Amino acid sequence: MSTFTIQLMLLRAILDTTQQRPLTQIARMPGVNEVYRLTQHTYDRRSRDSVATLFLTRIGARVEIVYSATFGGKPLVYALSPERAQHFVSALRQAGFDQLADQDDLPDYDSTDSWLLERAAGAYTHSVILAPDLAIGRHEQVVEAVLLYLPEALRPVT
Secondary structure (H helix, E strand, O other), rough: OOOOHHHHHHHHHHHHHHOOOHHHHOOOOOOOOEEEEEEEEEEOOOEEEEEEEEEEEOEEEEEEEEEEOOHOOOOEEEEEEEEEEEHHHHHHOOEEEOOOOOOOOOOOOOOOOOEEEEEEOOEEEEEEOOHHHHHHHHHHHHHHHHHHHHHHHHHOOO
C-alpha cells in the first residue's frame, strides 16, 4: 500500500466518522460562492481529529469545525471577516494551490500530522494531502496560509 493511500485512508475516515457531506454538494448550496475544507489528523492523539469548513458566501464568511467524537457531532462556528477570508484565498492562489499535487515526502506510516485541504466552487474541486511539519516550497506556503489566516481550523480539543 502506498504512502499516499495510507494518508488518504486516515483522512477519509475522519470525514466519514464526522459525517461530512461531499464538498461539491456544499459548494452548490444557495448563496455559497466557494468552500474550503481542512481535515486534520494528529498522529499522536494530542488532539481530536477535526474537519474545518470555510464557507465563502455573498454575505460573509464563516468556519464550522467538527471534532471526532466530541460535542455530539455539532460544529463550532466562527464568523470570519471578509478581509481575512480574502487574504486566505489570495495566499492559496499565490502558492498555486489549484495546480498543487499531493506532498511527495509523506511518511510510510502514521508518524506525523497530516492534512487534507480541499477547495470547491460550483462543480470544480481540488484537494491536496500534506504533512504540515514536513512541508517545503509551495506546500509550506499553503501551511503558512492556514496558520496565519485560518487559525480557528487548528484549535485543539482533547
